[in-house]
Amino acid sequence: MTTASPTTSATAGRRTGRSGAGRRRGRFALGVAIIAVPLLLALLGPVFAGEPGPRAVSFTLGGGHWLGTDFVGRDVWRQVLHGGRPVVLTALGAGVLAYLVALPVGLAAALTHRRWLEELLMRPLDVLIAVPSLLLILLVASVFTPGGVGLALLVALVNVPDAARLVRAAATEAAARPVVEALRLQGESWWRTAFGCVGRGILRTLGADAGTRLTGVLYLVATAAFLGVGVEPDAADWAVMVDRNRTGLFVQPWAVVVPALLIVALTTGTNLLFDAALEKPAPRTPGARRGRKERRP
Numbered sequence: 383m384t385t386a387s388p389t390t391s392a393t394a395g396r397r398t399g400r401s402g403a404g405r406r407r408g409r410f411a412l413g414v415a416i417i418a419v420p421l422l423l424a425l426l427g428p429v430f431a432g433e434p435g436p437r438a439v440s441f442t443l444g445g446g447h448w449l450g451t452d453f454v455g456r457d458v459w460r461q462v463l464h465g466g467r468p469v470v471l472t473a474l475g476a477g478v479l480a481y482l483v484a485l486p487v488g489l490a491a492a493l494t495h496r497r498w499l500e501e502l503l504m505r506p507l508d509v510l511i512a513v514p515s516l517l518l519i520l521l522v523a524s525v526f527t528p529g530g531v532g533l534a535l536l537v538a539l540v541n542v543p544d545a546a547r548l549v550r551a552a553a554t555e556a557a558a559r560p561v562v563e564a565l566r567l568q569g570e571s572w573w574r575t576a577f578g579c580v581g582r583g584i585l586r587t588l589g590a591d592a593g594t595r596l597t598g599v600l601y602l603v604a605t606a607a608f609l610g611v612g613v614e615p616d617a618a619d620w621a622v623m624v625d626r627n628r629t630g631l632f633v634q635p636w637a638v639v640v641p642a643l644l645i646v647a648l649t650t651g652t653n654l655l656f657d658a659a660l661e662k663p664a665p666r667t668p669g670a671r672r673g674r675k676e677r678r679p
Contacts, residue, residue, distance in 0.1 A: 410658035417651025420644040424466030431463040441630035441637070449636040453626050454616065458637045464618035465641060469607070470648070472534045473600045477592070479538035480545050480599075485588075487542075488549025489576040492557050504550065511543035515602060523611045533612025537602050541595060548591055549584065556583035586660060593656025597649045604645050620645055 437455035438445055445451075449458035491503045510518070519536045522528070528536060556562070557580050565575045607613045607621035616626070620641035627637035 406658050406661050409654055409661070413651045413654030413658055415651075416647050417655065420466060420648040420651075421470070423463060423644065424470040424648075427463030427466055431460050434460065441627075441634035443634060443636075449640060450634045452623065452634075452637045453630060458623075458627075458634075458640065461618045461623055461637075462620070462640055462644070465620040465623055466644065468530055468613065468617070468619050469600070469603060469621060469645065472530055472537070472612070473596065473603045475531075475534040476537035476541065476603065477596050477599045479534065480541035480595070481588075481592070483538070483542045484545035484549055485581070486576075488546040489553050489580060491546070491550045492553035493572070493576055493580065504546070507543035507546055510540070511547070513540075515540040516605060519602075519606055519611060520609070523606075528612045530612055533603065533606055536612075537599055537606070540602070541599060545591065545595065548587070552584040552587040553580050556580045559583070589656060589660050593653050593660075596652050596656075600645065600649050600652070 435446075435457060438447065438451045438457075440451060440453050440455050442455075443450040447457050447459065449462065452458050452461060487503055487507075491500045494500055515537075518540050519533075522536055526532065553576075562575060562579055565579055604621035604624075607617075607619050608625045610622075610625075613619050613622055615622070623641040624638050624645075627634070631638050
């Protein structure tokens with residue numbers, strides 16, 4: 383029976399660590415490259431858009447228009463430069479608002495010893511989670527006319543139940559650790575115990591959920607805008623551009639393809655960045671540690 387030498391084990395450990403770090407860096411670089419274009423267009427696009435020119439014929443190419451014209455003869459490139467900021471800001475605002483509500487609710491439900499309080503916090507969320515998200519947004523929009531802020535609030539509302547249940551499940555496991563009970567016996571405040579100890583213990587879970595949730599929020603915001611909720615029918619918005627210009631898809635495809643690709647790139651890049659940030663580094667093998675000790679003089 384043969385055994386691997388310390389040198390062989392050290393070499394294998396170094397190769398494993400390098401390959402893991404290389405994959406992580408590659409995924410992070412790919413995510414940055416994909417998300418950079420839509421983010422830069424969304425944040426800096428309106429600065430370089432300039433003044434609107436005269437309208438041309440609908441769904442035409444050329445004539446000084448890089449990407450042609452849209453359904454009312456406006457320059458598609460200028461609409462692209464203006465259309466990203468509403469999507470990005472609405473999605474980010476909705477995601478942050480959802481966690482600002484879900485985090486304290488989930489932590490309170492996980493740390494309380496009062497059963498009635500847990501039921502009071504979680505059962506209304508179960509009612510909300512039973513209603514499809516888009517249907518709830520459309521029902522509210524049929525009664526009220528939400529603007530951009532209203533759309534962000536609605537999207538945040540439909541994401542609170544899922545996020546709160548996830549926080550509660552993760553925090554319940556973290557709250558069972560001896561250190562949490564020790565903090566209680568020492569008389570530490572609820573806020574320090576919940577956010578300083580339990581909250582830090584579930585950061586990786588929240589990070590993994592944030593990447594997926596932000597993608598869902600982006601698609602939900604884009605779908606609502608596609609259906610005309612929270613935006614004007616002719617607004618400069620990537621989702622509205624896809625909706626209003628789809629009738630000329632086979633005549634002037636850039637008016638639909640470009641904003642659709644930017645939305646896809648934004649969501650894909652977001653997921654890649656969160657995956658790379660949450661990927662654990664490869665553990666160091668005992669052989670690798672012995673190899674380093676052997677090289678020391």
